[in-house]
Structure formats: C-alpha cells, structure tokens
Amino acid sequence: YEISLGLVGSEMCIRDSYSTGGIAALCEYPSFDLNDVPRDDLATLFERSKSKIISTVYEPGSTFKILTSAAALDSGKVRTSDRFYCAGSKVVDGKKIRCWKSKGHGSIDFGQGVESSCNCVFMECALRMGTNSFYDYLSKFGLSAKTGVDMTGETSGIFIDRNLVKNVDLARIGFGQAVALTPIELAVAASAAINGGEIVTPYLLKSATDASGRVVKENEPVVKRRVISRETSEKLAKILYSVVTEGSGKGAYINGYNIGGKTGTAQKYENGAIAQGKYISSFIGFEKYAGCEAIALFLVDEPVGAYYGSIVAAPYVREIFEGIFSYYDVSPEITDESERIAATPFNPYEYEF
Numbered sequence: 001y002e003i004s005l006g007l008v009g010s011e012m013c014i015r016d017s018y019s020t021g022g023i024a025a026l027c028e029y030p031s032f033d034l035n036d037v038p039r040d041d042l043a044t045l046f047e048r049s050k051s052k053i054i055s056t057v058y059e060p061g062s063t064f065k066i067l068t069s070a071a072a073l074d075s076g077k078v079r080t081s082d083r084f085y086c087a088g089s090k091v092v093d094g095k096k097i098r099c100w101k102s103k104g105h106g107s108i109d110f111g112q113g114v115e116s117s118c119n120c121v122f123m124e125c126a127l128r129m130g131t132n133s134f135y136d137y138l139s140k141f142g143l144s145a146k147t148g149v150d151m152t153g154e155t156s157g158i159f160i161d162r163n164l165v166k167n168v169d170l171a172r173i174g175f176g177q178a179v180a181l182t183p184i185e186l187a188v189a190a191s192a193a194i195n196g197g198e199i200v201t202p203y204l205l206k207s208a209t210d211a212s213g214r215v216v217k218e219n220e221p222v223v224k225r226r227v228i229s230r231e232t233s234e235k236l237a238k239i240l241y242s243v244v245t246e247g248s249g250k251g252a253y254i255n256g257y258n259i260g261g262k263t264g265t266a267q268k269y270e271n272g273a274i275a276q277g278k279y280i281s282s283f284i285g286f287e288k289y290a291g292c293e294a295i296a297l298f299l300v301d302e303p304v305g306a307y308y309g310s311i312v313a314a315p316y317v318r319e320i321f322e323g324i325f326s327y328y329d330v331s332p333e334i335t336d337e338s339e340r341i342a343a344t345p346f347n348p349y350e351y352e353f
Contacts, residue, residue, distance in 0.1 A: 065117065086106060280302070
C-alpha cells in the first residue's frame with residue numbers, strides 16, 4: 001500500500017506505501033531549481049531548503065478525526081451503531097465549543113457523524129475514552145515521536161502534557177484542535193488506521209547500487225507495532241469510503257473507483273493567537289481495492305477565497321488518483337451505485353471540515 005503526501009503552493013503532496021512505508025512521491029511548492037539556487041536571498045534559501053512535510057507542525061483539523069475514530073472504535077467506547085445528538089455546540093468545563101454547523105446535525109449515528117464531520121460527535125468520542133486512554137492510542141500511532149523517515153530535519157508533534165489536559169482540551173483534541181503534527185506523522189498514522197492497524201516506518205530510498213550494479217543499500221518494510229485491530233481498521237475504512245460517496249469528501253470521488261478519505265480545514269496561529277482569515281485546507285484520501293493501493297495527503301496553506309478542504313484540497317487528490325489509475329492502467333469498476341453517485345450534485349457548502 002502506498003501513501004501520497006504533499007504540500008503545494010503553500011500547498012503540499014507525498015505518496016508513500018501505507019503497508020510498506022515506501023514513499024513513492026513527495027513534492028512541495030514553492031521550491032527552487034537546484035540548477036538555480038537562490039544564494040542571493042538567504043532567507044528564501046533557508047526557508048525552502050527544508051522539507052515542511054517532515055519539519056513543520058500544523059493543527060490538522062478534521063483529518064485528525066480519522067485517528068479519533070480509530071481509537072474510539074478500537075477501545076470499545078464507541079460502536080458504529082451508537083447515536084449522538086448535535087445541537088450545534090457542546091458545553092465542556094463550562095465552555096461552549098461549537099460544531100462547524102451552527103444549527104446542528106441533530107440525531108445522527110457514528111458513521112453519519114464521520115461523513116458530516118460533526119465536531120460534537122468527536123468531542124463525545126474523546127470524552128468517553130478519557131485522557132489516558134486517548135493519549136495511549138495517540139502515542140501508539142507514533143504522534144509523540146519522529147517517524148524515522150530517512151530524511152534530515154524531522155520534528156515530532158506537539159501535545160499538551162497529559163497531566164495538564166482538561167476535559168475542554170480533550171474535547172478539542174478529539175476534532176483536531178489543540179494539537180500539532182507534521183504532515184508525515186499524520187500520513188503514517190492514518191495509514192495504520194486503514195492498513196489493518198500497523199504502524200510502518202516511512203522511507204524514501206528503496207535501494208542504491210554501486211558502479212558495478214551491486215546493491216549496497218536496500219530498505220525493507222519495517223512494521224513497528226500494531227495500533228488497532230484489523231477488524232477496527234476494516235470498519236473504519238468502510239466509513240471513510242462513505243465520506244467520499246455520501247459526505248464531505250465528494251470532491252475526491254472518481255466514477256467507478258472506491259476512494260475513501262477525510263477533509264480538513266484548520267485555523268492557523270500567529271504569535272499564539274488565531275490568525276483571522278488564515279487556514280490550512282487539506283484532504284487525505286486512499287484507494288485500497290482497485291489494484292493501486294495508495295494514500296494521499298494534500299495540504300493548501302492559506303488558500304485565497306474558498307478555504308474548505310472539500311473545495312480546495314479534495315479535487316487535487318482526485319487528480320492525483322486519476323493520474324495513478326491512468327499510469328498503472330487500473331480499470332474502473334462501473335456499477336449502478338457509482339453512476340448514481342456520479343450523477344448526484346455536490347454542494348461543498350453543505351460541509352465545512
């Protein structure tokens with residue numbers, strides 16, 4: 001299985017095998033031509049000489065809900081049949097935390113909560129697990145340490161110390177706020193959530209040979225540990241497929257293919273405060289059954305105009321997979337259901353994150 005993660009234009013993109021950890025493609029923009037290094041502008045040179053994919057943390061927003069879902073289901077604190085009520089906000093520790101949909105989602109089951117990216121559902125998931133259980137899962141997902149990718153300059157995520165976490169913090173972490181990750185951490189963790197439950201070490205270099213053709217270095221897949229059960233992983237993957245066919249990820253839908261994924265729209269911070277009007281829009285998508293098993297993360301830093309991940313990032317992930325299917329000559333699996341979905345108008349403003 002391959003992971004695609006990316007950062008492009010103040011936006012981003014990698015592809016890495018989510019079963020093996022092998023990174024098939026990684027790109028960032030803006031960058032510079034190695035044949036024309038901007039040595040006359042040291043600030044630009046230093047800024048673009050490091051990979052933001054491995055060295056910069058950001059608040060992931062709703063793409064993080066993949067991990068909350070995995071932990072909640074695996075812990076047994078939440079079942080797919082559970083129902084939740086969203087009135088547009090939830091009061092925790094005396095503070096009102098709003099769902100993105102101010103009028104609320106009403107009574108919904110867990111799958112519908114994921115499809116519509118309801119913040120109230122994920123606050124409840126985190127609170128049911130409690131700080132220690134939730135943090136134990138996040139640690140197993142590798143979010144408190146570096147992934148070990150074979151690139152220099154990697155950093156690790158930032159979390160509130162578990163001993164200092166209040167319920168209001170825990171609720172926000174449940175839907176991807178009050179936490180910061182590197183993009184590659186999120187890609188690797190999300191891969192484990194859908195690959196059967198195993199964390200793998202990502203790597204760029206597959207092999208190296210000397211002048212005689214002898215292999216002098218070769219990277220093999222390394223499974224670090226199991227995070228969730230295979231059964232939980234399979235349940236979650238089915239829900240994430242429905243996000244693309246029925247929910248906020250319809251912008252990534254390709255007729256005849258089974259794409260799964262999750263949108264994300266996160267606020268940015270400057271000098272410790274929310275930067276008004278500045279967002280990171282993202283979509284993480286995967287294709288598991290049509291012959292090309294890959295996961296792709298696409299981030300857009302400070303989009304101009306529309307900023308929802310469903311509008312800004314999901315269509316680019318669709319283009320990535322269209323290119324993959326074309327390159328590997330993967331034929332679509334046309335069904336009546338796929339034709340119905342393709343014919344259904346998508347209003348991205350029905351969804352936020």
